[in-house]
Amino acid sequence: MATIREIAAAAGVSTATVSRVVNGGVGVEPGLAKRVQGVIDEFGYTPNLVARGLRMQATKVIALVIADIENPFFTSVCRGVEDAARRHDFSVMLCNTDESATKEAGYLDILAAQSVAGVIISAASSTSDVTTLTSRGISVVAIGRKLGPEIDCVRSDSHAGARNATRHLLEYGAHRVACITGPHGVATAEERLEGYREAIENARITFDPELVEYANFREDGSYRATRRMLSLANPPDAIFVANNRMLVGALRACREAGVEIPNQVSLVGFDDLPWADLTTPSITTLRQPTYEIGAAAARLLVERLQGNREPGREVVFQPELVVRESSIKRAAANFKN
Amino acid sequence: MATIREIAAAAGVSTATVSRVVNGGVGVEPGLAKRVQGVIDEFGYTPNLVARGLRMQATKVIALVIADIENPFFTSVCRGVEDAARRHDFSVMLCNTDESATKEAGYLDILAAQSVAGVIISAASSTSDVTTLTSRGISVVAIGRKLGPEIDCVRSDSHAGARNATRHLLEYGAHRVACITGPHGVATAEERLEGYREAIENARITFDPELVEYANFREDGSYRATRRMLSLANPPDAIFVANNRMLVGALRACREAGVEIPNQVSLVGFDDLPWADLTTPSITTLRQPTYEIGAAAARLLVERLQGNREPGREVVFQPELVVRESSIKRAAANFKN
């Protein structure tokens, strides 16, 4: 691989001139620039990004740290980030923490040591510590929840979404609504539970702890939770499930138990699914603008990298309730019509 | 952020000694090593990976270049790669090419310039050129198809899988089997079509070009293809769909057309889906060991990085036909029982 020195030698100029040409050619006499560019093309020279990174103390890489790469929510966010980043010549390094605080901390160390330009993070838990990054001047944008007063954040309104979904279930004929939420200490999980609880209390229904379970945001967690709830002496007639992968587990548990959806148990999930309209019954979900969330996060980050020094900004999206068949009990639906 | 010089100064030793301690402490007197380590811990020093990368002309990063991050196949492969890579202290940089040769070429340039240790690539098309990487001594492992005699490859047997799936459809009562495959020039797409064709010809059925369509490996492509086929004067009574995202499109088109599955049209998809058992009817698919494919690719790559110089190796997995409801016509099923 050619280095800048070889190009300089071949073109009969200094490395500084080559560097200038590579970086836009400002302050280089056009004729010379053209000649140098010719040599660059001829050799197929590309600047060594590692050397440039060392010299500049910054790279053109932004990292995206997500909790679960197998969740369509995050992959869509990722596309949003990537498209926006590319427009500003950043490449995106994706790190998957598997919802583990340890893995997350490991990645943050590596990212800091790699001098990434900035980090977009969907923090694993409330104990997540991004000072590793911020203390070295690496900009951070949070997805999902606020990490601090000075850290930009893009999120959707989990609280309102959960409240609306639960109210919807109650309005459409459910009397005993359960909630399966994510892990303790995870902001989105807690907020969604809180929204559920608020809707329950607004409806003057006594909150029943038996109908609430913290699970792991994966299929297996909600599968077990749903099985338990269905075997209760007084089982729920509706379940609000706090993310999309858990919805799959709940659906599977209902199927296996021979429980009819929505007539015996209604179902609403948080986060849409690409196939939510293809099941029988189709699934009512809270849709979030996933791509836009990613794009907004990247935009905020790029602005920081371009020198923006405003205090921590926050972009909040409203989830949209997409009503499908899984939440409309027959009797209630008839009643409504 | 502390540098090696500051640590050296604080410990009263040379940077060489600090470097030795950081890298395992061989050849350093144990007492000294301990003292230096104390200072390192006290300062929270972590070596600058960019500087190390420049000096070593190699980083501890491997890149995974995939065609479609929204495809569960790739995300699962990704997890396999990541877990295997982490065990050898590599971090994984994920690049999504969107099935675009241009994006792919751009990423390969960047990766080369970043001196990544190695690249695992699911090449976008047959024109993919990895010499950018190999000419700089960067090891490459291909996923999906062989990129050259010296390049390791991990793939599943698309040809056999497609043949089996098509034969299965014919055995279970279909007479006019269609095939929706991926883009022209994409190896997996061509091989799956070829396997389909072989099964058709083995069954002494005349190959009908009307029943074959190249689409884009996404929902919308197969949606359009399915609509066209269903409106044919002599429509198919079964469709073999060459990947999982396209299966969704086919399913949706059948639903909208009011076509009953499997009795009017049977369906089989290549690649399993996390929810293939949850639709009504459930979907017959060819399951590939996705996680293992990723893990195997990472293993091959790490071996190369550790000095393995064998000629190009190939690991081939056999897809498993998971028969569910979408491919068993009622009459035929009765007949079989």
Add this chain to the structure above:
DNA sequence: TTGAAAGCGCTAACAC
């Protein structure tokens, strides 16, 4: 066993 010093490839003062 330890240290001095060169140099990885690049950019940006600064000098001309």
Add this chain to the structure above:
DNA sequence: GTGTTAGCGCTTTCAA
């Protein structure tokens, strides 16, 4: 407008 040169932080001869 162009060149000289220092130095980013690290590893690694080589000498002591």
